[in-house]
Amino acid sequence: MLQGTNQESGRPYNRRLVLEAIRIHAPTTRGEIAAHVGLTVQTVSTIVRELEEQGYVLAARDEPKGRGLPPTVLRVNPAGGYAIGVHVTPLGIGAALVCLTGDVVAVLRREGRGLGPDTAFRTIGELAQELKQLRPGSRILGVGMALPGPFGVDTMSGVGPTAMAGWENVPLQARLHEATGLPSFFETDMAAAALGERLYGIGADFSDFYYLFFGVGLGGVMVHEGAVLRGAWGNAGEIGHIPVVAGGEPCSCGNRGCLERYVSLEALRRRGIPDAQWLGEIEPVFGSAITVIENLFDPQTIILGGMAPEPLLQGLAALAERLPGSVSARSDRTAPRLLVAHGGQNSVLSGAAALAVLGTLSPRHGQMFGTASEAGAPQAGDIAA
Numbered sequence: 001m002l003q004g005t006n007q008e009s010g011r012p013y014n015r016r017l018v019l020e021a022i023r024i025h026a027p028t029t030r031g032e033i034a035a036h037v038g039l040t041v042q043t044v045s046t047i048v049r050e051l052e053e054q055g056y057v058l059a060a061r062d063e064p065k066g067r068g069l070p071p072t073v074l075r076v077n078p079a080g081g082y083a084i085g086v087h088v089t090p091l092g093i094g095a096a097l098v099c100l101t102g103d104v105v106a107v108l109r110r111e112g113r114g115l116g117p118d119t120a121f122r123t124i125g126e127l128a129q130e131l132k133q134l135r136p137g138s139r140i141l142g143v144g145m146a147l148p149g150p151f152g153v154d155t156m157s158g159v160g161p162t163a164m165a166g167w168e169n170v171p172l173q174a175r176l177h178e179a180t181g182l183p184s185f186f187e188t189d190m191a192a193a194a195l196g197e198r199l200y201g202i203g204a205d206f207s208d209f210y211y212l213f214f215g216v217g218l219g220g221v222m223v224h225e226g227a228v229l230r231g232a233w234g235n236a237g238e239i240g241h242i243p244v245v246a247g248g249e250p251c252s253c254g255n256r257g258c259l260e261r262y263v264s265l266e267a268l269r270r271r272g273i274p275d276a277q278w279l280g281e282i283e284p285v286f287g288s289a290i291t292v293i294e295n296l297f298d299p300q301t302i303i304l305g306g307m308a309p310e311p312l313l314q315g316l317a318a319l320a321e322r323l324p325g326s327v328s329a330r331s332d333r334t335a336p337r338l339l340v341a342h343g344g345q346n347s348v349l350s351g352a353a354a355l356a357v358l359g360t361l362s363p364r365h366g367q368m369f370g371t372a373s374e375a376g377a378p379q380a381g382d383i384a385a
Contacts, residue, residue, distance in 0.1 A: 003038040011047075014039065018047045019056055019076070020362050024204075027073040048074060055139070056080040056100070056361075076100055082135055083360075084128050084143040084182070085352030087189060088120055090164055090216070095127035096346060097134055098353035100141075102200030104346055106134055116166045117175065125179035142183035144355030145176050146348050148215070149188035149235055185355040189348045190219035190237055191228045193305055193341075195358065196351025198223050201342035203303055206335070210299040212239075214308035218260035222297045239293070240264060244285055259289055265308055279315045286316065287323045290337070294326035305341030307348070313340045 003017075014037075021033045034044045051057040058077045062070050078101040087094045092111040096104050108127050115123070124145070132140060148164065176184040187195070190213035197203035197211060203223065212220040218240030222229045230236050240260030241253050248257025261267060262285050268278050293302060304313045320338040328337050343350050 014043070015047050015050065016361055018044060019051055022048075022051075022057060022074050023076050026075045029071045029073060031071070033074070054080075078103060079138065081139040081141045081357075081361075083141045083353040083356035084131055084180070085192075085349040085354070085356075086124055086127070086143060086145040086176075087192075087348040087352060088115075088124075088145060088147040088164070089189075090114060090148070093120060093123050093127065094349055095124065095131060096349035096353060097131040098350055098357075100357065102196075102350060102354070104350060106131060107346060107349065114165060117170045121175050121179040124176065128180040128182070140182060141360045142185060142356030143176060143180045144185045144187070144192065144352040144359070145172065146187055146189040146192035146352040146355075147172075148217070149190070149219070149238070183356065183360055185359045187352070187355055188219070188234070188237070189213070189215060189351075190306070191221050191230065191234075192351035192355055193343065193347040194221045194223050194228055194351065196347055196354040197303060197305060197341050197343055198226060199354045199358065200350055201303075201347075202339055203341075206300045208298075208300050210293050210297055210302045211341070212293070212302055212304050212306075213237075214265060214304065214306035214313070216264065216266045216307075218264040220293065222299065239289065242289075242292070244288060259285065263289065268312075275312055275315060279319065283319055283322070286319060291324045291326045294328045294337070298327055301335040301339050302337060303339050303341050305343055305347050307345055310340065310344060 017037050018033055018039075021036045022028060025032060025036060030044050030048060031041055033048075034041045037044070048057060048059065052059055055077055057080070058075050059072045060075075061072055064070055078099045081100045082105070083098050083100075085096045085098055091113055092109060093115065094107060094109045096107045098104055108130060110123050110127065112119070112123075128143060147167075172186045173184050176186065190211070193213055194203070194211035198209075203209055203211070206223075207225050208223065210220060210222050212218070219237045220239040221237040240263075241251065241255065241258045243255050243257045244259045245257030245262070249261040250256050251258035251261050263282050267282075268275070271278055271281075273281075290302060293299070304316055317336075317338040317340050320336060323337060341347055
Protein backbone atom coordinates (compact mmCIF):
# COMPACT_ATOMS: atom_id res chain seq x y z
CA MET A 1 0.00 0.00 0.00
CA LEU A 2 1.25 3.50 -0.80
CA GLN A 3 2.02 5.79 2.10
CA GLY A 4 0.67 9.27 2.72
CA THR A 5 2.68 12.39 3.42
CA ASN A 6 2.32 14.88 6.25
CA GLN A 7 3.54 17.77 4.09
CA GLU A 8 0.88 20.38 3.35
CA SER A 9 1.64 20.16 -0.38
CA GLY A 10 0.66 16.50 -0.30
CA ARG A 11 -2.97 17.00 0.74
CA PRO A 12 -4.48 16.35 -2.72
CA TYR A 13 -2.36 13.20 -2.98
CA ASN A 14 -3.51 12.10 0.47
CA ARG A 15 -7.16 12.50 -0.54
CA ARG A 16 -6.64 10.20 -3.49
CA LEU A 17 -4.76 7.77 -1.28
CA VAL A 18 -7.46 7.64 1.40
CA LEU A 19 -10.19 7.21 -1.21
CA GLU A 20 -8.34 4.27 -2.76
CA ALA A 21 -7.80 2.71 0.67
CA ILE A 22 -11.53 2.97 1.42
CA ARG A 23 -12.34 1.39 -1.94
CA ILE A 24 -9.95 -1.51 -1.34
CA HIS A 25 -10.72 -2.20 2.32
CA ALA A 26 -14.40 -1.25 2.65
CA PRO A 27 -16.25 -1.56 4.90
CA THR A 28 -13.58 0.03 7.05
CA THR A 29 -13.00 2.66 9.73
CA ARG A 30 -10.95 5.82 10.03
CA GLY A 31 -8.52 4.08 12.38
CA GLU A 32 -7.99 1.19 9.98
CA ILE A 33 -7.40 3.55 7.06
CA ALA A 34 -4.88 5.54 9.11
CA ALA A 35 -2.93 2.35 9.79
CA HIS A 36 -2.99 1.37 6.12
CA VAL A 37 -1.74 4.68 4.72
CA GLY A 38 0.56 5.87 7.53
CA LEU A 39 -1.34 9.03 8.44
CA THR A 40 -2.77 10.14 11.78
CA VAL A 41 -6.41 9.40 12.56
CA GLN A 42 -7.03 13.15 12.80
CA THR A 43 -5.65 13.70 9.28
CA VAL A 44 -7.70 10.82 7.90
CA SER A 45 -10.83 12.12 9.63
CA THR A 46 -10.36 15.53 8.00
CA ILE A 47 -9.91 13.93 4.57
CA VAL A 48 -12.92 11.64 5.04
CA ARG A 49 -15.07 14.64 5.92
CA GLU A 50 -13.98 16.33 2.68
CA LEU A 51 -14.69 13.17 0.68
CA GLU A 52 -18.14 12.92 2.27
CA GLU A 53 -18.87 16.52 1.35
CA GLN A 54 -17.78 15.83 -2.24
CA GLY A 55 -20.04 12.78 -2.37
CA TYR A 56 -17.34 10.14 -2.85
CA VAL A 57 -17.72 8.41 0.51
CA LEU A 58 -20.60 7.23 2.69
CA ALA A 59 -20.20 6.98 6.47
CA ALA A 60 -22.69 5.13 8.69
CA ARG A 61 -22.81 3.13 11.90
CA ASP A 62 -23.75 -0.55 11.85
CA GLU A 63 -26.40 -1.83 14.23
CA PRO A 64 -25.10 -2.12 17.85
CA LYS A 65 -24.30 -5.70 18.86
CA GLY A 66 -23.44 -5.05 22.48
CA ARG A 67 -22.57 -2.23 24.83
CA GLY A 68 -21.47 1.04 23.32
CA LEU A 69 -21.77 2.45 19.83
CA PRO A 70 -19.94 0.71 17.01
CA PRO A 71 -17.43 2.81 15.05
CA THR A 72 -18.53 4.65 11.93
CA VAL A 73 -18.00 2.47 8.87
CA LEU A 74 -16.78 3.94 5.57
CA ARG A 75 -17.73 2.84 2.07
CA VAL A 76 -17.38 4.30 -1.41
CA ASN A 77 -20.60 5.95 -2.57
CA PRO A 78 -21.78 4.12 -5.72
CA ALA A 79 -23.43 7.30 -7.00
CA GLY A 80 -20.36 9.39 -6.18
CA GLY A 81 -19.29 9.25 -9.78
CA TYR A 82 -19.69 7.38 -13.03
CA ALA A 83 -17.35 6.39 -15.82
CA ILE A 84 -17.94 5.38 -19.41
CA GLY A 85 -16.25 2.32 -20.84
CA VAL A 86 -15.91 1.83 -24.60
CA HIS A 87 -14.83 -1.33 -26.44
CA VAL A 88 -13.95 -1.01 -30.11
CA THR A 89 -13.71 -4.27 -32.08
CA PRO A 90 -13.63 -5.29 -35.75
CA LEU A 91 -17.36 -6.09 -35.37
CA GLY A 92 -18.59 -2.85 -33.82
CA ILE A 93 -18.58 -0.70 -30.70
CA GLY A 94 -19.94 -1.27 -27.21
CA ALA A 95 -20.25 1.37 -24.48
CA ALA A 96 -21.30 1.13 -20.83
CA LEU A 97 -22.04 3.48 -17.96
CA VAL A 98 -20.46 2.15 -14.77
CA CYS A 99 -20.87 3.51 -11.25
CA LEU A 100 -18.02 4.09 -8.81
CA THR A 101 -18.34 0.62 -7.26
CA GLY A 102 -18.28 -1.13 -10.62
CA ASP A 103 -21.94 -1.92 -11.22
CA VAL A 104 -22.92 -1.63 -14.88
CA VAL A 105 -25.83 0.82 -15.18
CA ALA A 106 -26.44 0.39 -18.93
CA VAL A 107 -24.84 -1.06 -22.05
CA LEU A 108 -25.29 0.25 -25.61
CA ARG A 109 -23.98 -1.40 -28.76
CA ARG A 110 -23.58 -0.39 -32.38
CA GLU A 111 -22.85 -3.11 -34.92
CA GLY A 112 -20.59 -2.39 -37.87
CA ARG A 113 -17.73 -4.34 -39.40
CA GLY A 114 -14.42 -2.62 -39.95
CA LEU A 115 -15.39 0.85 -38.75
CA GLY A 116 -12.80 3.49 -39.58
CA PRO A 117 -11.65 6.02 -36.94
CA ASP A 118 -13.88 8.90 -38.13
CA THR A 119 -17.07 6.82 -38.03
CA ALA A 120 -16.03 5.11 -34.81
CA PHE A 121 -15.30 8.28 -32.84
CA ARG A 122 -18.48 9.91 -34.10
CA THR A 123 -20.40 6.86 -32.86
CA ILE A 124 -18.54 6.91 -29.54
CA GLY A 125 -19.54 10.54 -29.03
CA GLU A 126 -23.19 9.67 -29.67
CA LEU A 127 -23.09 6.70 -27.29
CA ALA A 128 -21.40 8.74 -24.57
CA GLN A 129 -24.08 11.42 -24.84
CA GLU A 130 -26.84 8.81 -24.53
CA LEU A 131 -25.20 7.31 -21.45
CA LYS A 132 -24.69 10.69 -19.79
CA GLN A 133 -28.40 11.39 -20.14
CA LEU A 134 -29.19 8.33 -18.01
CA ARG A 135 -27.70 10.11 -14.98
CA PRO A 136 -28.32 13.82 -15.64
CA GLY A 137 -26.40 16.13 -13.34
CA SER A 138 -24.14 13.33 -12.08
CA ARG A 139 -20.36 13.49 -12.01
CA ILE A 140 -18.82 11.69 -15.00
CA LEU A 141 -15.20 10.96 -14.12
CA GLY A 142 -14.04 10.16 -17.63
CA VAL A 143 -14.10 7.69 -20.47
CA GLY A 144 -11.84 4.71 -21.06
CA MET A 145 -11.46 2.98 -24.41
CA ALA A 146 -10.24 -0.57 -24.97
CA LEU A 147 -9.33 -1.96 -28.35
CA PRO A 148 -7.38 -4.93 -29.70
CA GLY A 149 -3.61 -4.76 -29.59
CA PRO A 150 -0.77 -4.92 -30.11
CA PHE A 151 0.06 -1.29 -30.90
CA GLY A 152 2.81 -0.37 -33.36
CA VAL A 153 4.18 -3.88 -34.03
CA ASP A 154 5.22 -4.26 -37.67
CA THR A 155 4.28 -7.94 -38.06
CA MET A 156 1.22 -8.07 -35.79
CA SER A 157 -0.64 -4.75 -35.76
CA GLY A 158 -3.28 -4.45 -38.46
CA VAL A 159 -3.26 -8.14 -39.41
CA GLY A 160 -5.36 -11.15 -38.50
CA PRO A 161 -8.92 -11.55 -37.19
CA THR A 162 -8.55 -8.73 -34.63
CA ALA A 163 -7.16 -6.23 -37.15
CA MET A 164 -8.83 -2.85 -37.69
CA ALA A 165 -7.77 -1.24 -40.96
CA GLY A 166 -7.05 2.48 -40.91
CA TRP A 167 -6.27 2.73 -37.19
CA GLU A 168 -2.51 2.97 -37.52
CA ASN A 169 -1.00 6.10 -35.94
CA VAL A 170 -4.37 7.45 -34.78
CA PRO A 171 -3.98 9.79 -31.74
CA LEU A 172 -6.42 7.71 -29.70
CA GLN A 173 -6.53 9.76 -26.53
CA ALA A 174 -6.92 13.12 -28.25
CA ARG A 175 -9.64 11.78 -30.56
CA LEU A 176 -11.50 10.21 -27.64
CA HIS A 177 -11.43 13.46 -25.67
CA GLU A 178 -12.55 15.41 -28.71
CA ALA A 179 -15.49 13.03 -29.24
CA THR A 180 -16.70 12.97 -25.62
CA GLY A 181 -15.37 16.09 -23.90
CA LEU A 182 -14.23 13.89 -20.99
CA PRO A 183 -10.87 12.98 -19.44
CA SER A 184 -9.79 10.14 -21.70
CA PHE A 185 -7.77 6.96 -21.31
CA PHE A 186 -7.04 3.93 -23.48
CA GLU A 187 -5.58 0.44 -23.19
CA THR A 188 -5.54 -2.91 -24.94
CA ASP A 189 -8.75 -4.83 -24.35
CA MET A 190 -7.02 -7.60 -22.41
CA ALA A 191 -5.24 -5.16 -20.08
CA ALA A 192 -8.46 -3.22 -19.52
CA ALA A 193 -10.37 -6.41 -18.67
CA ALA A 194 -7.64 -7.43 -16.22
CA LEU A 195 -7.81 -4.05 -14.47
CA GLY A 196 -11.58 -4.28 -14.26
CA GLU A 197 -11.31 -7.73 -12.71
CA ARG A 198 -8.76 -6.41 -10.20
CA LEU A 199 -10.96 -3.46 -9.31
CA TYR A 200 -14.41 -5.03 -9.33
CA GLY A 201 -14.15 -8.82 -9.55
CA ILE A 202 -12.50 -11.88 -8.08
CA GLY A 203 -9.10 -10.39 -8.84
CA ALA A 204 -9.57 -8.11 -5.82
CA ASP A 205 -8.72 -11.15 -3.66
CA PHE A 206 -5.23 -11.47 -5.14
CA SER A 207 -2.18 -9.23 -5.32
CA ASP A 208 -0.57 -11.30 -8.10
CA PHE A 209 -2.65 -13.06 -10.73
CA TYR A 210 -2.50 -13.77 -14.44
CA TYR A 211 -5.54 -12.81 -16.54
CA LEU A 212 -5.99 -14.99 -19.64
CA PHE A 213 -8.18 -13.10 -22.09
CA PHE A 214 -10.31 -15.08 -24.53
CA GLY A 215 -11.40 -12.88 -27.38
CA VAL A 216 -11.36 -13.39 -31.11
CA GLY A 217 -7.67 -14.02 -30.45
CA LEU A 218 -5.94 -14.91 -27.18
CA GLY A 219 -4.03 -12.61 -24.86
CA GLY A 220 -3.00 -12.40 -21.26
CA VAL A 221 -1.48 -10.03 -18.74
CA MET A 222 0.17 -10.37 -15.37
CA VAL A 223 -1.25 -8.20 -12.60
CA HIS A 224 1.36 -7.55 -9.93
CA GLU A 225 0.46 -5.72 -6.72
CA GLY A 226 -2.65 -4.34 -8.37
CA ALA A 227 -0.95 -3.02 -11.52
CA VAL A 228 -0.82 -4.53 -14.99
CA LEU A 229 2.67 -5.30 -16.27
CA ARG A 230 2.53 -3.57 -19.64
CA GLY A 231 6.02 -3.88 -21.13
CA ALA A 232 8.22 -1.23 -22.74
CA TRP A 233 5.64 -0.34 -25.43
CA GLY A 234 2.45 -1.43 -23.68
CA ASN A 235 2.21 -4.70 -25.63
CA ALA A 236 3.12 -7.28 -22.98
CA GLY A 237 0.63 -10.12 -23.03
CA GLU A 238 0.49 -11.35 -26.62
CA ILE A 239 0.67 -14.95 -25.43
CA GLY A 240 -1.52 -16.00 -28.35
CA HIS A 241 1.47 -15.50 -30.65
CA ILE A 242 3.76 -17.92 -28.85
CA PRO A 243 4.48 -20.82 -31.25
CA VAL A 244 3.39 -24.06 -29.56
CA VAL A 245 3.05 -26.51 -32.46
CA ALA A 246 6.13 -27.04 -34.61
CA GLY A 247 5.19 -26.62 -38.26
CA GLY A 248 1.59 -25.98 -37.24
CA GLU A 249 -1.09 -23.80 -38.79
CA PRO A 250 0.13 -20.55 -40.36
CA CYS A 251 -0.67 -17.48 -38.26
CA SER A 252 -1.39 -13.93 -39.41
CA CYS A 253 1.70 -12.74 -37.52
CA GLY A 254 3.94 -14.67 -39.92
CA ASN A 255 4.80 -17.57 -37.61
CA ARG A 256 3.34 -21.07 -37.60
CA GLY A 257 1.63 -23.01 -34.84
CA CYS A 258 0.78 -20.00 -32.63
CA LEU A 259 -1.28 -20.71 -29.54
CA GLU A 260 -4.31 -18.65 -30.59
CA ARG A 261 -4.64 -20.71 -33.78
CA TYR A 262 -5.81 -23.49 -31.48
CA VAL A 263 -7.08 -21.77 -28.31
CA SER A 264 -9.35 -18.78 -29.03
CA LEU A 265 -12.91 -18.02 -30.04
CA GLU A 266 -11.77 -17.70 -33.66
CA ALA A 267 -10.19 -21.17 -33.44
CA LEU A 268 -13.44 -22.61 -32.08
CA ARG A 269 -15.43 -20.91 -34.86
CA ARG A 270 -13.15 -22.30 -37.55
CA ARG A 271 -13.41 -25.83 -36.20
CA GLY A 272 -17.21 -25.68 -36.16
CA ILE A 273 -17.54 -28.48 -33.60
CA PRO A 274 -19.34 -28.72 -30.22
CA ASP A 275 -17.64 -27.00 -27.30
CA ALA A 276 -17.05 -30.27 -25.43
CA GLN A 277 -15.28 -31.83 -28.40
CA TRP A 278 -13.16 -28.71 -28.88
CA LEU A 279 -12.14 -28.72 -25.21
CA GLY A 280 -10.95 -32.28 -25.59
CA GLU A 281 -8.92 -31.43 -28.67
CA ILE A 282 -7.14 -28.42 -27.18
CA GLU A 283 -6.48 -29.85 -23.72
CA PRO A 284 -2.81 -30.73 -24.36
CA VAL A 285 -1.96 -27.35 -25.90
CA PHE A 286 -3.97 -25.45 -23.28
CA GLY A 287 -2.28 -27.39 -20.47
CA SER A 288 1.16 -26.57 -21.84
CA ALA A 289 0.26 -22.88 -22.05
CA ILE A 290 -0.95 -22.80 -18.44
CA THR A 291 2.25 -24.48 -17.29
CA VAL A 292 4.37 -21.94 -19.17
CA ILE A 293 2.44 -19.04 -17.61
CA GLU A 294 2.85 -20.46 -14.10
CA ASN A 295 6.56 -21.19 -14.51
CA LEU A 296 7.23 -17.72 -15.96
CA PHE A 297 5.13 -15.55 -13.63
CA ASP A 298 4.42 -17.66 -10.50
CA PRO A 299 0.93 -16.16 -10.04
CA GLN A 300 -1.37 -16.92 -7.12
CA THR A 301 -3.93 -18.04 -9.70
CA ILE A 302 -4.83 -17.71 -13.37
CA ILE A 303 -8.18 -16.03 -14.05
CA LEU A 304 -9.97 -16.97 -17.29
CA GLY A 305 -12.05 -14.15 -18.75
CA GLY A 306 -12.81 -12.02 -21.76
CA MET A 307 -15.52 -12.33 -24.37
CA ALA A 308 -16.05 -16.10 -24.16
CA PRO A 309 -19.38 -17.38 -22.75
CA GLU A 310 -19.13 -18.42 -19.10
CA PRO A 311 -19.98 -22.12 -19.76
CA LEU A 312 -17.00 -22.32 -22.10
CA LEU A 313 -14.71 -20.71 -19.51
CA GLN A 314 -16.03 -23.11 -16.87
CA GLY A 315 -15.19 -25.99 -19.20
CA LEU A 316 -11.63 -24.70 -19.52
CA ALA A 317 -11.33 -24.25 -15.76
CA ALA A 318 -12.41 -27.86 -15.27
CA LEU A 319 -9.28 -28.94 -17.16
CA ALA A 320 -7.26 -27.83 -14.11
CA GLU A 321 -7.65 -31.31 -12.64
CA ARG A 322 -5.41 -32.73 -15.39
CA LEU A 323 -2.91 -29.92 -15.94
CA PRO A 324 0.82 -30.73 -16.14
CA GLY A 325 2.95 -29.92 -13.11
CA SER A 326 4.54 -26.51 -12.54
CA VAL A 327 5.84 -24.23 -9.79
CA SER A 328 2.20 -23.89 -8.73
CA ALA A 329 2.48 -27.17 -6.80
CA ARG A 330 2.79 -25.88 -3.23
CA SER A 331 1.62 -27.29 0.08
CA ASP A 332 0.58 -23.79 1.22
CA ARG A 333 -1.47 -23.04 -1.89
CA THR A 334 -4.91 -21.60 -1.06
CA ALA A 335 -6.39 -20.78 -4.49
CA PRO A 336 -7.21 -23.08 -7.43
CA ARG A 337 -4.83 -22.92 -10.38
CA LEU A 338 -7.68 -21.71 -12.63
CA LEU A 339 -10.64 -19.46 -11.80
CA VAL A 340 -13.35 -17.91 -13.97
CA ALA A 341 -13.66 -14.12 -13.98
CA HIS A 342 -16.76 -12.47 -12.55
CA GLY A 343 -17.04 -9.80 -15.23
CA GLY A 344 -18.71 -11.97 -17.84
CA GLN A 345 -18.95 -10.74 -21.40
CA ASN A 346 -19.07 -7.11 -20.20
CA SER A 347 -15.61 -7.48 -18.66
CA VAL A 348 -13.90 -5.29 -21.23
CA LEU A 349 -16.48 -2.53 -20.87
CA SER A 350 -16.17 -2.58 -17.08
CA GLY A 351 -12.41 -2.60 -17.41
CA ALA A 352 -12.41 0.31 -19.84
CA ALA A 353 -14.50 2.30 -17.34
CA ALA A 354 -12.02 1.27 -14.65
CA LEU A 355 -9.29 3.03 -16.64
CA ALA A 356 -11.12 6.30 -16.07
CA VAL A 357 -11.82 5.58 -12.40
CA LEU A 358 -8.22 4.63 -11.65
CA GLY A 359 -6.70 7.25 -13.91
CA THR A 360 -8.75 10.00 -12.28
CA LEU A 361 -8.88 8.99 -8.62
CA SER A 362 -6.03 6.59 -7.87
CA PRO A 363 -2.59 7.79 -6.74
CA ARG A 364 -1.15 4.55 -8.09
CA HIS A 365 -2.56 4.68 -11.61
CA GLY A 366 -2.99 8.38 -12.38
CA GLN A 367 -0.16 8.54 -14.93
CA MET A 368 -0.30 4.99 -16.32
CA PHE A 369 -2.58 5.34 -19.32
CA GLY A 370 -1.03 8.22 -21.24
CA THR A 371 -3.00 10.91 -19.37
CA ALA A 372 -2.11 14.48 -20.27
CA SER A 373 -3.44 17.92 -19.45
CA GLU A 374 -4.04 18.73 -23.10
CA ALA A 375 -6.47 15.80 -23.25
CA GLY A 376 -8.41 17.12 -20.29
CA ALA A 377 -7.23 14.56 -17.73
CA PRO A 378 -6.39 15.52 -14.15
CA GLN A 379 -2.73 15.57 -13.20
CA ALA A 380 -1.16 13.61 -10.36
CA GLY A 381 -2.21 15.12 -7.05
CA ASP A 382 -5.55 16.36 -8.30
CA ILE A 383 -8.87 14.74 -7.47
CA ALA A 384 -11.99 15.09 -9.56
CA ALA A 385 -14.36 17.65 -8.05
